[in-house]
Amino acid sequence: MDEVFLARSVHNLLRQICIEKNQPWPDIDVRRRLASLSEDKALEVLHNIYNNSRDIRTLNEFIKFMIWKYILGFKSKSGRERKCAQLRLQGNAQGREAKGDRAYDFNKSL
Numbered sequence: 001m002d003e004v005f006l007a008r009s010v011h012n013l014l015r016q017i018c019i020e021k022n023q024p025w026p027d028i029d030v031r032r033r034l035a036s037l038s039e040d041k042a043l044e045v046l047h048n049i050y051n052n053s054r055d056i057r058t059l060n061e062f063i064k065f066m067i068w069k070y071i072l073g074f075k076s077k078s079g080r081e082r083k084c085a086q087l088r089l090q091g092n093a094q095g096r097e098a099k100g101d102r103a104y105d106f107n108k109s110l
Helices: 006-022 028-036 039-050 059-072 078-097
Strands: none
Touching: 006 039, 006 078, 028 039, 028 059, 039 059
16 A cells, blocks of 8 residues: 555645755655654654755655654664664554544645
8 A cells, every 4th residue: 555644734844845855755654654653743853854954865864864863762762762662653654554544645646
C-alpha cells in the first residue's frame, strides 16, 4: 500500500516547503514517519525545516534527521530508551495506517 494519510496542515506545509525550497515530494518512508507523529510534532519538524536558511540537499534526509533530532531526542536518551522510542514510532505509523486515522490522502496531489 503506497498511500500515506497526512493531516491537512502537515500536507500543506510540506507542499510549501517542496515548492519554495525546490525539492521533490518526499518518498513514502518519510511520509510514513511524518504520519506516525502527532500533528503538532510533525508541524514542529516541518516548521524547523521551513525556517532553516541553509540550502537543503535532500528533503528526505533532512526530514529524517529532524525527526531523529527533535522527536526522539537521541542525544539525551540511553540506547534502550532510543530503541523503545523508535519501536513506538514505527508501531504508531503502522497502527494509523491500519486504522485509517488520517482523514486526507494527499499522496498524489503534487
